[in-house]
Amino acid sequence: MVDVAIIGVGMTKFGKFNEGIVAMAINASQQAITDSGIHREKIEELYLGNFCGEVLTGQSLLAALTAKGLGLKNIPVTKVEGACASGGMALREAVSAVAFGRAEFALAVGVEKMTSSSTEKVTSALAGALDQDLDGNSGLTFPGFFGLVARRYLEEYKTDMRSISQVVVKSRENALNNPLCYFRKEVNLDTVRESYPVAEPLRLMDCCPISDGAAAAVVCSLETARKISKYPIRILASVQTSGTPRISDLDSLLSFEATVKAAELAYKQAGVTPKDIDVVELHDCFSIAEVVDSEDLGFFGKGEGAQAVKSGATAMGGDIPINPSGGLLSRGHPVGATGLAQIYELVMQLRGDAVNQVANANVALAHNLGGTGATCTVTILSKDV
Amino acid sequence: MPNVEVVMCEECRNLQLAPAVVCRKCGAEQVNNAEIPGRGKLYTYTTIHVPPDNWNKQVPYVVGVLKMMDGLLLTASYTESSYDKLEIGNEFDVWVEDGMFVFQ
Numbered sequence: 001m002v003d004v005a006i007i008g009v010g011m012t013k014f015g016k017f018n019e020g021i022v023a024m025a026i027n028a029s030q031q032a033i034t035d036s037g038i039h040r041e042k043i044e045e046l047y048l049g050n051f052c053g054e055v056l057t058g059q060s061l062l063a064a065l066t067a068k069g070l071g072l073k074n075i076p077v078t079k080v081e082g083a084c085a086s087g088g089m090a091l092r093e094a095v096s097a098v099a100f101g102r103a104e105f106a107l108a109v110g111v112e113k114m115t116s117s118s119t120e121k122v123t124s125a126l127a128g129a130l131d132q133d134l135d136g137n138s139g140l141t142f143p144g145f146f147g148l149v150a151r152r153y154l155e156e157y158k159t160d161m162r163s164i165s166q167v168v169v170k171s172r173e174n175a176l177n178n179p180l181c182y183f184r185k186e187v188n189l190d191t192v193r194e195s196y197p198v199a200e201p202l203r204l205m206d207c208c209p210i211s212d213g214a215a216a217a218v219v220c221s222l223e224t225a226r227k228i229s230k231y232p233i234r235i236l237a238s239v240q241t242s243g244t245p246r247i248s249d250l251d252s253l254l255s256f257e258a259t260v261k262a263a264e265l266a267y268k269q270a271g272v273t274p275k276d277i278d279v280v281e282l283h284d285c286f287s288i289a290e291v292v293d294s295e296d297l298g299f300f301g302k303g304e305g306a307q308a309v310k311s312g313a314t315a316m317g318g319d320i321p322i323n324p325s326g327g328l329l330s331r332g333h334p335v336g337a338t339g340l341a342q343i344y345e346l347v348m349q350l351r352g353d354a355v356n357q358v359a360n361a362n363v364a365l366a367h368n369l370g371g372t373g374a375t376c377t378v379t380i381l382s383k384d385v
Numbered sequence: 386m387p388n389v390e391v392v393m394c395e396e397c398r399n400l401q402l403a404p405a406v407v408c409r410k411c412g413a414e415q416v417n418n419a420e421i422p423g424r425g426k427l428y429t430y431t432t433i434h435v436p437p438d439n440w441n442k443q444v445p446y447v448v449g450v451l452k453m454m455d456g457l458l459l460t461a462s463y464t465e466s467s468y469d470k471l472e473i474g475n476e477f478d479v480w481v482e483d484g485m486f487v488f489q
Contacts, residue, residue, distance in 0.1 A: 118438075119435060120435075120436065120437060120438040120439075121438050123435055123436065123438065124437040133404075134402055134460060134486075135460045136437075138460050138461060138462040138485050138486065139433060139437070139446055139448055139462055140431075140433075140448045140460060141433055141435065141436065141437055143435065144431045144433045144448055145431075147431030147432075147433070148429045148431050148448070148450055151430060151431060151473070152428065152429035152473075155429070155473045196434070197432070197445075198434055199431045199432070199433050199434070199435070200433075200434070200445075201431075202431075244409070246402070246409075247450060247458055247459075247460050248401060248402040248458050248459055248460070249410070250458055251458075253428075253450065
C-alpha cells in the first residue's frame with residue numbers, strides 16, 4: 001500500500017438550482033481536475049457517491065454519465081451508496097484505488113438533486129435509510145429518528161433544546177462568510193426554537209435543508225503529489241465502518257458505534273489523538289447530531305457535547321472549531337455530496353485558503369455518517385507531506 | 386396482554402427483533418424464536434409533523450421507542466389521541482396491528 005494525497009478539490013454552491021444531477025457532478029469534477037493541475041485523461045478510476053438520485057430524478061448510471069461528460073476514456077466507473085455517507089465512501093474507494101496500485105490518479109465525486117421533488121417525496125426517500133419493515137413502517141422519518149435521539153439526550157443528560165439548538169446559531173455565524181452555503185443569515189436561539197416543528201423536539205432550523213449540489217476530489221500517490229502538486233494534502237487515515245440500520249439492534253440512541261469505531265481506527269492509523277486535531281467537519285445533519293458526533297469522536301465526554309457548544313469551544317477561535325464551513329445545517333445536505341464537501345472545506349483549511357480560517361491548522365478530521373449510524377467514514381488529513 | 390415475538394441468541398442470550406438468522410450482536414449461529422411480554426417502558430418519542438409520502442393518517446402523530454424485556458428497543462406507533470400519559474419511563478402495552486408495532 002502506498003500513501004495517498006489529495007491534489008485537487010472542487011464543489012458547486014449548495015442550494016436550490018435548476019441544473020441537473022449529472023451537470024452538477026460534472027461541474028464539481030471539472031473544478032477538482034483543474035485544481036489538481038493534471039490532464040483529465042490521467043484519471044484511471046472514478047467513484048461517484050449518491051444516495052437517492054434514482055428515486056428523486058429517475059436517473060441511474062450516474063457514474064458512467066459523469067465520466068462520459070468529463071471526456072474520460074473507457075475507465076472503470078462505480079457508484080457507491082451508503083445513505084448520507086456516500087460521499088465519504090466514494091473518497092475512500094478512490095483512495096483505495098491509488099493505495100493498492102490500481103490507478104495513478106482517481107476521482108471521487110458526490111452529488112444529489114433534491115429540491116425538484118416535494119418535501120413528502122424527499123422525506124420518503126431519506127426514510128429509505130431506515131429498516132422499513134421494523135422502523136419505517138411506524139411512520140418514522142429521518143428527522144423523526146434524530147427527534148428520538150434528541151428527546152432521549154434531554155432526558156439522560158438533563159439539558160434543554162436551547163443548549164442543543166445553539167449548534168444552529170454557531171453554524172449560521174460561520175456560514176455568513178461562506179458563499180458556498182445555502183443559508184447565510186444569522187439566526188438567534190428564539191428564531192430556531194420558534195421555527196416549524198418538523199419532528200419534535202426538533203424544529204425546522206434544527207434540520208439541515210433539502211439541497212442540490214456536488215463536490216469532488218482528485219487523489220494520487222503521495223510520492224507523485226510531492227512532485228507535481230503545488231499544495232498536496234496528505235491523507236493520514238481513511239476509514240469506513242458500518243453499524244446498524246435497525247433501532248432494535250441498538251443499546252442506546254446516544255452514541256453511534258460506527259462513529260466510535262471509525263474514529264478509533266482512524267486515530268490509530270494516523271498516529272494522532274483527538275487533541276492533535278486542529279479543525280473538524282462532522283456530520284451535523286441535525287443540531288443534536290453534531291452534539292452526539294462530537295462526543296463519539298472523542299472531543300468531549302458523553303453528555304458534555306451540548307455544554308461544549310454553549311461554552312463556545314466549538315466556535316471559530318474555540319478549542320476545537322467544528323464545522324467552520326457552516327456544516328450541513330447551513331451549507332445544505334445534498335446527501336451524496338456532503339462527504340466530499342467536508343473534504344473541500346478541510347483542504348482549504350490546510351492550504352490556508354478557507355473563508356473562516358482556523359489559525360495554524362495542520363491536522364484536520366472529516367466525519368460522514370449514514371443512516372442511523374449504519375455507515376460511517378472518518379478521514380484525517382495533514383498539511384505536512 | 387399479547388406477547389411480542391423475538392429472536393434469542395443461544396450464545397449471548399441477546400434479544401432481537403425478527404427477522405434474524407444469526408445473532409445480530411455476537412454473530413453466533415444458534416438463534417431461536419421466543420416470546421416476551423408485550424409491555425415496555427417509554428425510552429424516547431418524537432411527534433412528527435412532516436410525514437413521508439403516502440402517509441394517510443393524521444398529522445401530527447407520535448412514534449416512540451420502548452424498552453422491552455432485557456433492554457430490547459422497539460419502535461412503535463402511538464395510537465391514543467391524548468398525550469397526557471406520554472412521558473419517558475411510563476409503561477405501555479405493545480402489540481402488532483396492521484403489520485406494525487403499536488403502543489397504548
